[in-house]
Amino acid sequence: MKKVHQLLGLLMLAFSANLYAEEKGAFGAAIASVSESVDGFFNDYTGWFVSSIFYSVPVGDASFPIIVGWLLVAAAIFTVYFGFVQFTRARMSIDIVSGKFSDPNSKEDGEVSHFQALTTALSGTVGLGNIAGVGAALAIGGPGATFWMILCGLLGMASKFCECTLGVKYRTVLPSGAISGGPMYYLSRGLGEMGLGGFGKVLAVGFALMCLLGSFGGGNMFQANQAHAMLTYAFEVPSEYGMITGLVLAALVFSVIVGGMPSIASVTEKVVPWMAVLYVGMAIVVIGANIGQVGAAFSAIFEGAFTGAGVAGGVIGALIQGLKRATFSNEAGIGSAAIAHSAVKTKEPVTEGLVSLLEPFIDTVVICTMTALVITIAGLNAAPYPGDGLTGVQLTAASFTQTAGVFKYLLALAVILFAFSTMISWSYYGLKAWTYLFGEGASIELVYKVIFCVFVVLGATIQFGAVIDFSDAAIFAMSIFNIAGLYFLMPVVKKELQSFVARVYSGEIKKYD
Amino acid sequence: MQEEPGFHIDLSKTLIQDGPKFLSHTVVISGNNAYLRPTISSMLFCFIYIVVGAFLTTLASYIMITSGQLDLAIFIGGFGVAIATFGVTLIQPFLKRARFDRKKGVFDNGVDRNVKLEQILSLQINNKVVKRKQALNYHCYELNMLTKNGRRINVLNHNSINQILIDAELLKNFLKIEVDDMRREIVL
Numbered sequence: 001m002k003k004v005h006q007l008l009g010l011l012m013l014a015f016s017a018n019l020y021a022e023e024k025g026a027f028g029a030a031i032a033s034v035s036e037s038v039d040g041f042f043n044d045y046t047g048w049f050v051s052s053i054f055y056s057v058p059v060g061d062a063s064f065p066i067i068v069g070w071l072l073v074a075a076a077i078f079t080v081y082f083g084f085v086q087f088t089r090a091r092m093s094i095d096i097v098s099g100k101f102s103d104p105n106s107k108e109d110g111e112v113s114h115f116q117a118l119t120t121a122l123s124g125t126v127g128l129g130n131i132a133g134v135g136a137a138l139a140i141g142g143p144g145a146t147f148w149m150i151l152c153g154l155l156g157m158a159s160k161f162c163e164c165t166l167g168v169k170y171r172t173v174l175p176s177g178a179i180s181g182g183p184m185y186y187l188s189r190g191l192g193e194m195g196l197g198g199f200g201k202v203l204a205v206g207f208a209l210m211c212l213l214g215s216f217g218g219g220n221m222f223q224a225n226q227a228h229a230m231l232t233y234a235f236e237v238p239s240e241y242g243m244i245t246g247l248v249l250a251a252l253v254f255s256v257i258v259g260g261m262p263s264i265a266s267v268t269e270k271v272v273p274w275m276a277v278l279y280v281g282m283a284i285v286v287i288g289a290n291i292g293q294v295g296a297a298f299s300a301i302f303e304g305a306f307t308g309a310g311v312a313g314g315v316i317g318a319l320i321q322g323l324k325r326a327t328f329s330n331e332a333g334i335g336s337a338a339i340a341h342s343a344v345k346t347k348e349p350v351t352e353g354l355v356s357l358l359e360p361f362i363d364t365v366v367i368c369t370m371t372a373l374v375i376t377i378a379g380l381n382a383a384p385y386p387g388d389g390l391t392g393v394q395l396t397a398a399s400f401t402q403t404a405g406v407f408k409y410l411l412a413l414a415v416i417l418f419a420f421s422t423m424i425s426w427s428y429y430g431l432k433a434w435t436y437l438f439g440e441g442a443s444i445e446l447v448y449k450v451i452f453c454v455f456v457v458l459g460a461t462i463q464f465g466a467v468i469d470f471s472d473a474a475i476f477a478m479s480i481f482n483i484a485g486l487y488f489l490m491p492v493v494k495k496e497l498q499s500f501v502a503r504v505y506s507g508e509i510k511k512y513d
Numbered sequence: 514m515q516e517e518p519g520f521h522i523d524l525s526k527t528l529i530q531d532g533p534k535f536l537s538h539t540v541v542i543s544g545n546n547a548y549l550r551p552t553i554s555s556m557l558f559c560f561i562y563i564v565v566g567a568f569l570t571t572l573a574s575y576i577m578i579t580s581g582q583l584d585l586a587i588f589i590g591g592f593g594v595a596i597a598t599f600g601v602t603l604i605q606p607f608l609k610r611a612r613f614d615r616k617k618g619v620f621d622n623g624v625d626r627n628v629k630l631e632q633i634l635s636l637q638i639n640n641k642v643v644k645r646k647q648a649l650n651y652h653c654y655e656l657n658m659l660t661k662n663g664r665r666i667n668v669l670n671h672n673s674i675n676q677i678l679i680d681a682e683l684l685k686n687f688l689k690i691e692v693d694d695m696r697r698e699i700v701l
Contacts, residue, residue, distance in 0.1 A: 179650055235585040248565055252596070255561045343650060412588065 028240040035240070035462050042466040046473075050466075053473040053480075062313025067476045068323045071333045074483045075155035078162050081490055082497065086157035086357050089497075092504070093354040100511050101351065101504075126276040126367055127418040129329030131411070132226045132393035134371040138381050139391035141321025142311045143297070144304020146372035148322025149329075153364025156332030157357040162486050165353030165493045166190060167338030168346060181342020182429075183207045183335035183478075184436040187485040190492060200485065204436070207335060207481035211433035214336070214478050217471035218328065219426020220452060221459025224249055225467065226393045227419035228460045233394040234412040246460030249420060250453040257427045257449045272421045275414040282410060283370040286403045290377045297376040310383025327476070329368055330360035334475060335482035339429045348509075350496040371396055378402040427452050524659065525695045527641045528667045532653030534643070536673040537607070540680035547687045548612035549669065559604035566597025611668070613687065620658070625666050632660045633688055636668070636681055640696040654696075656681055 056063035079086065095101060137145040163183065170189045171181030184204045191200025227249065228242040237245075287294060308314030311321075331337050337359065341352050375381055378399035380390060390398055393415060400407040427449070434448040459467065503509045535558075538549040573590030576582055611622035613630060620628040639655040654677045656669035668684070669677055681692045 235582065235588065237585065248569065251561055251565050255558050258558075343644065409584065409588065416592075 028238060031240040031243055031461060035242075038458060038462050039466045042462075042470050046470045047466070049477075050469045050473040053477050054469075059316050060314060062316035062320065064316055064320060065324075067479065068320055068327075070483060071159075071327055071476075071479055072152065072155065072323055074333055074479075074486065075152070075159045078158035078486070078490065079155050082158055082161065082494060084158075085161055085354075085497065086154065086361070089354060089357075089501075092501075093358055095511065096351050096354055097358065101509060102512065126279065126363060127329075127422045128223055128226050128393065128415065129325070129331075130363065130367045130371055131279070131396050131415060131418070132222075132229075133325040133329045134368050135375065135390075135395035135399075136392045137321045137325035138372060138375050138385075139389070139395050140311070140385055141318040142304045142309070142381070142383060142385045143300040143372065143376045144302075144306070144308060144311065144315070144318035145322035145325070146301045146369060146376070147305030148319045149326040149368050149372070150365050152323045152326035153330055153332075153360045153368070156326065156330050156360040156364065159333040159483075159486070160330070160337055160360055161353040161357040162490055162493050163333070163335055163338040163482065164341040164356035165349045165496055166486070166489055167342040168344060168349035168352045169492070169496065171342040179343050180432055180435070182339030182432055183482045183485065184211075184433065185342075186338070186489060187481065190489045191485060194488065196488065203481045203485045207478060207485075208433040208436045210474060210477040210481060211335070211339075212430055212437070213470075213474035214334075215426045215430025215433070215452065216455045217467075217474035219336075219429065219475075220423055220455045221462070221467055222471040223419040223422050223426075224456045224459035225462065225471075227416050230393050230397060230412050230415040233397050234408045242460040242462070243457060246457035249423070249460065250456040252420065253423050253427065253456055254449070254453045256424055257431075257452065258446065272417055275417045278410060279414050280367060280370065282400060282407055283367075283374055286374045286377065286400060286407075287370065289403050293377045294373065297373050300376050301372065310385050312384075312386070324472070324476075326360075326364050326368065327479075328472070330363045331475075332360045333483055333486075334478045336426075336429050336478065338482075339432050340425065348496075348500055350493070350500045353493065353497075375399040423456060522659070522663055522665065524637050524657075524665075524693065525639065525697055527639045527655050528657055528665055529655060529670050530641075530643075532641070532643050532655070532670045532672065534651045534653070534672050536676050537671040538669055539676060540669075540683045542683055542687055545615035546612050547684060548610050550610070551607035556604065556607055559600055559607065562596050562600025562603060564600075566593045566595070566600055569593025570597060613684070615687075620666075622666070622668075628658070628660055628664070628666065630688060632662065633690055634659045634661050635690050636684060636688075636692045637695045638677055638681055638692065640674075656684075 053067055054065045055067075056065045058064070134146075134149070137149060141148075163186075166186040167181045167183075170186035171179055172185055172189070173179055184207055187207060188197070188200045188204040191197065191203070224246050225242070228237070228239065228245040231237045231245060232239050303309070304311070304318055305322075306315060308316070308318045311317040313320065327333065337356060341356055344352050346352055375395060380398050380402070381395060389395075397408050397411050397415075400411055430452060431445060431448055435445065438444050459471075500509070504511065533555065535555060536552050537555045538551050541548055541550045569589050570593035573586045573588075573593055576589065577586040606624075609623035611620070613620045615630065618630050620630060620633065635658070637655075637657045637659065639657060641653050641655070642650050643653045644650045651672055652674070653670065653672045654674050655667055656677050658666050658668055660666070669680060671677070684690075685692045
């Protein structure tokens with residue numbers, strides 16, 4: 001019995017906050033060593049991947065990553081090609097969301113309305129990108145990065161419209177009966193219809209591979225890492241104890257994705273939108289409490305955007321950070337949203353595209369701007385911006401806490417739930433890519449799910465930059481294959497849009513007021 | 514069955530919107546009883562929540578005792594209690610053994626009002642697609658019973674059609690009633 005007591009004591013000691021003393025215990029040192037080894041591994045074996053994805057060319061004083069230009073140019077081209085759809089068809093999008101194109105008498109069982117679809121998608125979009133991503137962008141790019149984030153959000157609406165329309169149009173029913181869609185399918189099937197089957201297949205496989213990496217990186221390790229970083233900030237939990245956070249998160253993720261427990265998934269789906277409301281509510285409180293400083297904050301944003309004062313690389317430096325974090329947050333052009341939207345119940349693919357284009361607006365233009373205002377108002381992020389001080393989720397949390405100390409606890413709650421729900425979403429995207437590459441099957445899928453859970457623990461444990469860089473690179477890499485295909489497929493989307501609009505104006509598609 | 518005018522029961526409609534993506538129960542016949550036995554794997558997944566919740570709650574207590582860090586203890590403890598409570602809630606239906614008791618002549622599932630076995634008219638197998646917003650959609654199947662006064666009660670609800678077919682056959686012989694396969698094509 002005594003031995004059991006000793007064992008329990010040892011176990012608790014290993015996991016206890018008692019070790020939060022400055023002196024690192026053996027456990028802390030062991031974790032730090034594991035962390036360093038894994039980071040070294042990532043640096044050695046994925047460094048080439050990261051530097052290839054973020055290959056930069058000198059522009060002024062800054063190095064401009066080509067991938068950022070790739071996303072920005074694509075968003076601008078889609079905007080022009082679809083006739084500024086995000087502005088000209090904004091009213092139509094809102095009408096679809098508010099159910100004006102749905103017959104109130106013909107709602108079938110289990111059908112999800114467009115409004116429900118939007119709130120669902122938004123709850124998936126509002127997450128650490130809005131909290132940690134904005135913190136990271138402003139820590140390096142200064143307040144001016146916000147302006148470029150907003151611009152990226154506005155242009156990204158067209159990219160999202162294009163990819164989500166295609167996601168629904170080319171979705172397929174798997175042998176299991178599950179509906180599957182996304183870039184893997186529209187790249188292979190869509191380009192196949194154009195006689196470019198081989199090229200489409202290459203793009204689809206490339207996308208699926210990158211999506212897999214993205215699901216382990218930005219959709220998993222980054223989330224777990226920032227969840228623990230938030231605990232470190234709010235409760236001074238040492239970063240070495242990330243493994244415990246990782247193990248708890250991994251156990252819960254495992255139960256959802258392996259166990260298939262419907263209840264926890266339902267609970268998450270219900271709780272996360274409220275977390276988004278809580279986050280926005282807190283931001284409104286901070287902005288409201290400091291309303292006199294909002295004008296100055298906007299001035300700092302505009303001045304910073306065009307002067308780049310204090311930012312390494314000046315204006316270009318601010319632009320790069322803004323664009324990178326906006327893309328990470330709203331995922332426009334990445335292709336992941338097309339996977340999520342493809343399961344919607346609709347006969348008109350373009351309606352889902354029109355609904356989805358509201359996401360970057362709400363996510364980036366509205367919510368990221370709110371976060372940026374909170375950070376700028378708090379003034380903890382002063383020029384110059386080397387990015388080696390408070391950054392990411394910690395900068396955002398510290399800025400919120402300036403107004404009310406209790407916000408750090410609420411933010412910790414929101415961050416953990418956001419991280420959890422984002423991991424669940426990305427496990428879904430990753431699994432889609434995995435089944436596309438390796439086929440469906442219980443054991444094949446289990447392999448992916450177990451690997452995914454291992455990465456949760458790794459992400460929370462690792463404290464160094466290589467893992468974060470890899471997470472970033474993997475997400476951006478998805479856009480290479482996705483956007484290449486979108487250029488070929490955009491006429492299909494345009495045709496769908498023109499047909500839908502024509503039928504609305506002719507009265508073939510009824511509008512219910 | 515003679516359909517009374519103005520009294521229509523759609524037997525192809527499922528009774529429960531959600532359902533697990535695994536085999537949750539099997540039917541076991543033992544003498545005069547036919548009961549639903551939960552599978553070990555389904556119980557294990559519920560235990561994950563209880564174990565994680567208990568761990569966090571214990572950790573919170575330990576933090577409180579050793580370092581007195583109230584805010585962290587409340588935060589971790591709160592999560593722990595919520596997760597453990599969730600696990601306990603989740604495991605409840607697995608612990609209630611629904612049974613058809615020929616001796617007492619009733620079906621008791623611990624949820625609905627008991628049903629006299631003689632009132633049970635037939636069993637139906639229904640299918641549905643459970644749509645997850647953040648995961649793959651999947652098929653799920655129900656075994657439902659229809660009583661003479663028009664009540665429909667769910668007996669089984671999981672995603673193993675093979676086991677549902679086996680269990681339906683077992684109950685059919687046990688209750689001496691018919692089983693209708695009411696599965697339909699589901700098009701999204």
